[in-house]
Amino acid sequence: MTVNKRIINFGKYETASVLVNALIVKVLLGLPQLLCKQTGNAAWMVALISGLAFLVLVLFIMRLYKRFPNKNIITISEELGGSALKWFAAVLIILPLIFKGAITLRLSAETINLITPYRIPSFLTAVLVGIVIIAVAYKGTEGAVRLHAVFVPVIVAALILVIIASCSSFRLSNLFPLWGLGEKEVIKTSASAILMYSDLIYILLLYPYVKSEKVFGRAVGWGVVLAVIIQLAIVLGYVLTTQYPESGELFMPVYQVSRIIRLGDNSQSIEAIFYPVWISSSLLYLTLTQTFVVEILGQASKTKYEKLFIVPTLAAMFVIGYMPKSVTYAMQVSQKASPILFICTVALPILIMIFAYIKNRRMPYDT
Amino acid sequence: MIRRLFAAALIALIAASLGGCRYSHEITEMAYAVALGIDKEGDDIAVSVQFAKPLSISGGSGGGESSGGSSQEGEEGGAKNKNTTVLTVKSKDIFTALTAAENNLSKEINLSHVKLLLFSKDIAQDGISDYVKQFMKSSQFSPNTYTAVSLCKAEEYMKTANPSLEINPAKYYTLLFSNNDNNYMPSATLRELYFNLSANGEGEVLPVANLSNDESNEESKSGEDGYYAGELSVGGENEADVSGMAVLSGGRLKQILSTKDALYYHMLTGKLREIYFIIPSVKEEGQHITLRLTQGKKPELGAEEVGENPKLSAKVCLNGEIVKCPDSDFNELGIDGLNELASSYIKEQLESFLEYTKNASGTDVTGFGKFAKMHFSDWCGWSLYNWQDKFMRAEFSVTANVNITREGLVYSG
Numbered sequence: 001m002t003v004n005k006r007i008i009n010f011g012k013y014e015t016a017s018v019l020v021n022a023l024i025v026k027v028l029l030g031l032p033q034l035l036c037k038q039t040g041n042a043a044w045m046v047a048l049i050s051g052l053a054f055l056v057l058v059l060f061i062m063r064l065y066k067r068f069p070n071k072n073i074i075t076i077s078e079e080l081g082g083s084a085l086k087w088f089a090a091v092l093i094i095l096p097l098i099f100k101g102a103i104t105l106r107l108s109a110e111t112i113n114l115i116t117p118y119r120i121p122s123f124l125t126a127v128l129v130g131i132v133i134i135a136v137a138y139k140g141t142e143g144a145v146r147l148h149a150v151f152v153p154v155i156v157a158a159l160i161l162v163i164i165a166s167c168s169s170f171r172l173s174n175l176f177p178l179w180g181l182g183e184k185e186v187i188k189t190s191a192s193a194i195l196m197y198s199d200l201i202y203i204l205l206l207y208p209y210v211k212s213e214k215v216f217g218r219a220v221g222w223g224v225v226l227a228v229i230i231q232l233a234i235v236l237g238y239v240l241t242t243q244y245p246e247s248g249e250l251f252m253p254v255y256q257v258s259r260i261i262r263l264g265d266n267s268q269s270i271e272a273i274f275y276p277v278w279i280s281s282s283l284l285y286l287t288l289t290q291t292f293v294v295e296i297l298g299q300a301s302k303t304k305y306e307k308l309f310i311v312p313t314l315a316a317m318f319v320i321g322y323m324p325k326s327v328t329y330a331m332q333v334s335q336k337a338s339p340i341l342f343i344c345t346v347a348l349p350i351l352i353m354i355f356a357y358i359k360n361r362r363m364p365y366d367t
Numbered sequence: 368m369i370r371r372l373f374a375a376a377l378i379a380l381i382a383a384s385l386g387g388c389r390y391s392h393e394i395t396e397m398a399y400a401v402a403l404g405i406d407k408e409g410d411d412i413a414v415s416v417q418f419a420k421p422l423s424i425s426g427g428s429g430g431g432e433s434s435g436g437s438s439q440e441g442e443e444g445g446a447k448n449k450n451t452t453v454l455t456v457k458s459k460d461i462f463t464a465l466t467a468a469e470n471n472l473s474k475e476i477n478l479s480h481v482k483l484l485l486f487s488k489d490i491a492q493d494g495i496s497d498y499v500k501q502f503m504k505s506s507q508f509s510p511n512t513y514t515a516v517s518l519c520k521a522e523e524y525m526k527t528a529n530p531s532l533e534i535n536p537a538k539y540y541t542l543l544f545s546n547n548d549n550n551y552m553p554s555a556t557l558r559e560l561y562f563n564l565s566a567n568g569e570g571e572v573l574p575v576a577n578l579s580n581d582e583s584n585e586e587s588k589s590g591e592d593g594y595y596a597g598e599l600s601v602g603g604e605n606e607a608d609v610s611g612m613a614v615l616s617g618g619r620l621k622q623i624l625s626t627k628d629a630l631y632y633h634m635l636t637g638k639l640r641e642i643y644f645i646i647p648s649v650k651e652e653g654q655h656i657t658l659r660l661t662q663g664k665k666p667e668l669g670a671e672e673v674g675e676n677p678k679l680s681a682k683v684c685l686n687g688e689i690v691k692c693p694d695s696d697f698n699e700l701g702i703d704g705l706n707e708l709a710s711s712y713i714k715e716q717l718e719s720f721l722e723y724t725k726n727a728s729g730t731d732v733t734g735f736g737k738f739a740k741m742h743f744s745d746w747c748g749w750s751l752y753n754w755q756d757k758f759m760r761a762e763f764s765v766t767a768n769v770n771i772t773r774e775g776l777v778y779s780g
Binding site for chain 1: 746
């Protein structure tokens with residue numbers, strides 16, 4: 001059974017926007033600092049290697065996907081193992097999505113509170129974010145994706161501006177010693193960095209909404225390549241402006257880079273650009289997460305009243321998000337959970353697709 | 368219809384809650400700090416905050432006579448700049464001092480416009496690493512805030528600084544410390560200082576501030592000799608002086624260098640602006656040659672070998688214009704001879720600068736370490752090499768190329 005498509009037909013642009021934001025939101029928050037902490041100034045190599053490995057993984061998934069046109073992972077699971085496997089896959093995908101959404105909700109509220117001069121309690125910020133999420137979720141997948149199409153180009157343009165404007169602070173000597181904390185660390189961290197790409201799940205959920213197989217292939221290609229390039233540029237920019245060991249200590253790397261930009265004597269607070277970028281990016285990510293959790297629940301339970309799930313899932317995000325005692329602890333929990341998230345959202349769906357592929361390989365293509 | 372009404376009510380509720388004044392920050396309710404100084408007071412520190420007086424700056428009624436600074440004890444300070452006021456609080460910590468200062472004021476202290484962080488000599492000798500980390504941790508301070516060491520008390524400097532050509536104190540500090548055209552002092556922002564404190568390959572240098580003291584300083588220097596902060600007799604209303612540079616190692620003050628040293632530092636690091644440079648005449652005793660020098664291209668620093676005795680090289684290319692040259696020098700040496708004379712003189716001076724800073728402070732102020740670390744594949748090897756130790760045994764090889772391209776508007780010396 002394919003998901004109810006209504007009249008939604010996303011093109012290449014919308015689909016690519018969703019993938020770009022889903023993949024770069026973690027870079028805005030703390031990935032460059034984390035990579036620098038683990039590999040020193042060779043963090044850019046890790047971003048490059050893991051990015052290339054991710055592209056290979058996406059190519060593999062897209063090859064598998066040729067057998068399942070217009071189907072998302074829940075539909076494929078149902079076809080392979082019936083209702084039991086469908087629910088199994090749905091639960092194992094929903095839980096990590098809620099968890100990631102919860103952590104992003106907490107971090108976005110806390111960081112907004114931290115970097116702005118206003119002393120608004122972070123919980124109040126989270127409530128305001130929650131209201132926006134509910135409003136978008138009621139508009140469904142179309143609302144969330146169309147918002148991406150509008151705001152992601154603005155976010156990307158702002159990030160490019162930050163990187164270009166910080167060029168004058170680049171120091172090539174920051175790249176040396178070339179292998180940072182050592183070749184072994186670079187290889188080890190590159191392998192573990194792939195685990196952070198659990199947002200790849202959105203590729204497996206978006207397919208039924210895209211116009212055609214050809215458009216989907218192109219959108220995934222553009223989105224993923226662009227996201228990897230942006231990620232590499234941000235990490236490289238951070239390494240070039242911030243020398244090790246300090247590069248492993250600074251909170252919110254993109255914000256820190258934007259703080260050093262000075263465009264003449266009159267433009268000395270370019271970091272202000274980071275507030276809307278970070279707020280928009282995290283909000284888009286949260287709305288997307290919320291929408292797809294509701295969508296999966298609706299599809300798995302085959303109900304017409306899927307919107308009833310909006311408030312309970314958001315409540316679950318709030319409860320989980322505010323469980324960790326501090327922002328740092330929330331980030332640590334998120335980092336430690338990344339292997340489990342990767343297994344649930346990437347490894348498991350790939351396994352399901354492989355089995356489904358084997359089962360269907362003698363069958364003609366479903367057109 | 369009901370849904371629309373509900374949506375409208377919800378929007379009105381949100382709008383009403385966001386429009387509250389609970390978290391408002393009115394400009395008129397803020398005290399804008401433009402400089403912050405730290406002095407040593409026994410076991411504690413004295414934090415001096417210089418506030419701008421916006422009404423006075425804008426020419427409003429808040430100006431008037433010098434209001435002076437006030438300390439927590441209620442003492443009237445002697446701020447010479449009527450556009451600012453200085454408040455000093457003694458405490459164990461910077462931020463508790465600021466809280467105490469805020470209690471003393473009728474307004475909330477805003478630190479986002481602080482342009483200068485001034486550490487007194489005593490504080491710098493004890494170490495400034497902890498303070499720098501505190502400033503960097505706080506989102507209230509910009510990483511582009513300028514930093515300096517004061518040979519006098521930081522509080523005194525801030526009270527005395529009286530720019531006669533600039534009304535806005537924040538602009539004054541920005542222009543003075545951003546080093547746009549100043550070859551006699553380095554420029555160091557909070558962020559650069561924070562990085563260099565732990566960088567294993569580049570020393571920390573800060574500009575030096577002091578009060579010009581003509582009465583006690585009988586041997587006041589002239590500009591071209593090279594002088595230390597406070598030594599130059601400039602006259603005028605502003606008795607505050609910023610010149611020369613302070614060399615720190617591991618966050619502690621090691622050496623104070625003169626303006627001449629700062630000039631050579633700029634030549635080696637590629638930060639040299641246009642400068643009038645004096646070379647002693649070789650043909651006429653007591654006479655000198657004046658050249659207007661600019662950086663021809665970026666200096667090439669390098670570490671040729673990184674063994675027990677690292678071999679470090681520097682190649683400096685300068686473009687020159689003859690401003691003054693005795694006829695005998697000009698006629699006998701010609702342009703080529705003058706190029707050679709200037710090159711060898713500058714080479715000698717640069718080598719002597721490098722040896723002097725190496726021996727006196729043991730700090731790699733020029734940043735040769737950045738090039739030495741390129742010989743290592745990872746941080747482990749670089750850390751084990753111990754650059755700080757090896758740098759003390761380094762041998763320098765300096766090449767200076769002066770290329771006189773212009774002779775001015777008259778064909779003679």
